[in-house]
Amino acid sequence: MNQKVLLDEKELQVVLHRLSCQLLENHLDFSNSVLIGLQPRGVFLADRLHQLITSDYQVKNLQYGTLDITFFRDDFRRNENPLKANSTQIDFLVENRNVIFIDDVLYSGRSVQAALSAIQSFGRPKAVELMVLIDRRFSRHLPIQPSYTGRQVDAISEEHVRVAWKERDGEDCVYLVKNKI
Amino acid sequence: MTELSVDHLLGIKDLQKEDIELIFKTADQFKEVINRPIKKVPSLRDITIANVFFENSTRTKLSFELAEKRLSADVVNFSASSSSVSKGETLVDTINNILAMKVDMVVMRHPHPGACHLLAQKVDAKIVNAGDGAHEHPTQALLDTYSIREKLGKIKGKKVAIVGDILHSRVALSNIYALQKLGAEVTLCGPRTLIPQHAESLDVKVDLNFDRVIQNNDVLNMLRVQNERMNLDYFPSNRDYVFQYGLTQDRLNKSQNKPLIMHPGPINRGVEMSSEVADSNDAIILNQVENGVAVRMSVLYLLASKMNIV
Missing domain, CATH: 3.40.50.1370 (Aspartate/ornithine carbamoyltransferase)
Known part of the structure; x- marks a missing residue:
C-alpha cells in the first residue's frame, strides 16, 4: 500500500493538546457547551479530547455525547454499500447551548450537513461549531468549513486519509493513502 | 451482514437468523430515535407506502402507520370495507390500481393465507405481510x-x-x-x-x-x-x-x-x-407495543434500502 504519514504519534499528541486548548479558550468552563462526537470515526477523537479536557485541564461536568447520522444521510438508496447504523447517545437537550461537532476527517461536508439535521432532534442549539482532525481542502461539495482544524491537507480524489487510533488499530497515526486505481 | 437476504417480508420462514439479527440491531437504533424529543428521521422521505387492510386491525395498523411517519414516508391507508373490493375487484387489480398511483411499498393484512406471496409475485413493489389468515404475522x-x-x-x-x-x-x-x-x-x-x-x-x-x-x-x-x-x-x-x-x-x-x-x-x-x-x-x-414501532421502522428501512434509485 502506497501511503505517507501525515501525523505521527508525537505530532498527533501535540495537535490534540492544541485543539483542547483552543476549545478551552473559546468555551472556558463549558457550562453552556457540549461535545458531540460524530459516529463512527469522530467518536475516537471526541473521546480523546473529552479525556484531555476533563483530566489534564480539570474541566468538571463536561457534557459529551455521540451522534449517529445514518438515518439523516442524503445518500440513502444511492449507495452501493448499504448504510450501517451506529448508536446515538445524547442524554441531554442541546436547546440554546453551544454544540461542538467532532469528526476525524472533513471531506465533502455531507456528513456534517446530516449532523446539522440530526442534532435538531435534541433541540435548537444556540450555535454549532465543527472541529476536525484533518481538513481535506478543495474537496467540499457543500459550503461547510471547520471552526477548528488539526491539520489541513491537499489530497486528490484518488487518495484517502486513514486515521489510526491506539484503542482500535494499535497505533496513533494519520496516513495519506493512495487508492489502487 | 448489512443487507436483508429477502426483497419482501412475507414470513419469518423465509428469513435467515442473520436477517433477524440485522433487523434487531437496526431496531435498537430506531428505539433510541423514538425516545428523542423529536422522533422523526428523514430516511424514507421519497417513499410512498400503502397500508392495505382487508381485515380489521387496531394496533398493527397504528404501529405501521406511526413507523412510516417516523421515517418520513408518505402514507396512504386503504381498508376493504370502504373499497371496491366489496364490488368484486380482485386482489391483484386492487393493488395494481394503488401502485398506478406510484406507491413504492405495500403493507398488507389479508384473511387468506398466502395472499402476500401472491402479491409479491404479481406486482412490482416491496410487500410487507401484516398478517395473512392463520398463516404468518x-x-x-x-x-x-x-x-x-x-x-x-x-x-x-x-x-x-x-x-x-x-x-x-x-x-x-x-x-x-x-x-x-x-x-x-x-x-x-x-x-x-x-x-x-x-x-x-x-x-x-x-x-x-x-x-x-x-x-x-x-x-x-x-x-x-x-x-x-x-x-x-x-x-x-x-x-x-x-x-x-x-x-x-x-x-x-x-x-x-x-x-x-x-x-x-x-x-x-x-x-x-x-x-x-x-x-x-x-x-x-x-x-x-413500543418495540413494535421500532421493529417496524427497522423492517421498512431495511427493505427500502434495497430500492436503490441509481
Missing part, C-alpha cells in the same frame, strides 16, 4: 422476540411457551419460526382442540399441563382466544378455559418460577389472563 414475531432479547439479554437457550389458541393464530407460527431460528426451545400449550395436528412436525414440544408449563419456561406468550374465527365449540365454556389455561396471579404464586409474561393484544381480560397479571411488573405487554 412476521412483524409481531419480530417484536415479540426483540422484546424477549431486550428483557432477558438473549434468546438462545431460553424456554418459551406459547399458550392458548394456537390453531387460529398467525402469531404462533411466526413466533415458532423466529424463536427456533434464534435458538430458543418452544413449547405449545392449550386445549388439545386448539393445538394444530401438525404441531409435532414443527419440532416443538406440546404440553397440555399449564401449571407445569409455567414452572418450566422463561417466557409465557399468552394468545387471545379468537372467538370470531371459531365456527365450532373448541372448549366447553370460557369458565372451563379460565380454569385450565387462564393465567391468574394465584396460579403464578403457586409456581417457584417467575416467567416473563407477553401478549400480542388485544387481551380478553379475565379469559387468557387476569387483569392483575396483565398489569403486573412481570408483564411486558406495553413494552411489546
Whole structure:
C-alpha cells in the first residue's frame, strides 16, 4: 500500500493538546457547551479530547455525547454499500447551548450537513461549531468549513486519509493513502 | 451482514437468523430515535407506502402507520370495507390500481393465507405481510422476540411457551419460526382442540399441563382466544378455559418460577389472563407495543434500502 504519514504519534499528541486548548479558550468552563462526537470515526477523537479536557485541564461536568447520522444521510438508496447504523447517545437537550461537532476527517461536508439535521432532534442549539482532525481542502461539495482544524491537507480524489487510533488499530497515526486505481 | 437476504417480508420462514439479527440491531437504533424529543428521521422521505387492510386491525395498523411517519414516508391507508373490493375487484387489480398511483411499498393484512406471496409475485413493489389468515404475522414475531432479547439479554437457550389458541393464530407460527431460528426451545400449550395436528412436525414440544408449563419456561406468550374465527365449540365454556389455561396471579404464586409474561393484544381480560397479571411488573405487554414501532421502522428501512434509485 502506497501511503505517507501525515501525523505521527508525537505530532498527533501535540495537535490534540492544541485543539483542547483552543476549545478551552473559546468555551472556558463549558457550562453552556457540549461535545458531540460524530459516529463512527469522530467518536475516537471526541473521546480523546473529552479525556484531555476533563483530566489534564480539570474541566468538571463536561457534557459529551455521540451522534449517529445514518438515518439523516442524503445518500440513502444511492449507495452501493448499504448504510450501517451506529448508536446515538445524547442524554441531554442541546436547546440554546453551544454544540461542538467532532469528526476525524472533513471531506465533502455531507456528513456534517446530516449532523446539522440530526442534532435538531435534541433541540435548537444556540450555535454549532465543527472541529476536525484533518481538513481535506478543495474537496467540499457543500459550503461547510471547520471552526477548528488539526491539520489541513491537499489530497486528490484518488487518495484517502486513514486515521489510526491506539484503542482500535494499535497505533496513533494519520496516513495519506493512495487508492489502487 | 448489512443487507436483508429477502426483497419482501412475507414470513419469518423465509428469513435467515442473520436477517433477524440485522433487523434487531437496526431496531435498537430506531428505539433510541423514538425516545428523542423529536422522533422523526428523514430516511424514507421519497417513499410512498400503502397500508392495505382487508381485515380489521387496531394496533398493527397504528404501529405501521406511526413507523412510516417516523421515517418520513408518505402514507396512504386503504381498508376493504370502504373499497371496491366489496364490488368484486380482485386482489391483484386492487393493488395494481394503488401502485398506478406510484406507491413504492405495500403493507398488507389479508384473511387468506398466502395472499402476500401472491402479491409479491404479481406486482412490482416491496410487500410487507401484516398478517395473512392463520398463516404468518412476521412483524409481531419480530417484536415479540426483540422484546424477549431486550428483557432477558438473549434468546438462545431460553424456554418459551406459547399458550392458548394456537390453531387460529398467525402469531404462533411466526413466533415458532423466529424463536427456533434464534435458538430458543418452544413449547405449545392449550386445549388439545386448539393445538394444530401438525404441531409435532414443527419440532416443538406440546404440553397440555399449564401449571407445569409455567414452572418450566422463561417466557409465557399468552394468545387471545379468537372467538370470531371459531365456527365450532373448541372448549366447553370460557369458565372451563379460565380454569385450565387462564393465567391468574394465584396460579403464578403457586409456581417457584417467575416467567416473563407477553401478549400480542388485544387481551380478553379475565379469559387468557387476569387483569392483575396483565398489569403486573412481570408483564411486558406495553413494552411489546413500543418495540413494535421500532421493529417496524427497522423492517421498512431495511427493505427500502434495497430500492436503490441509481
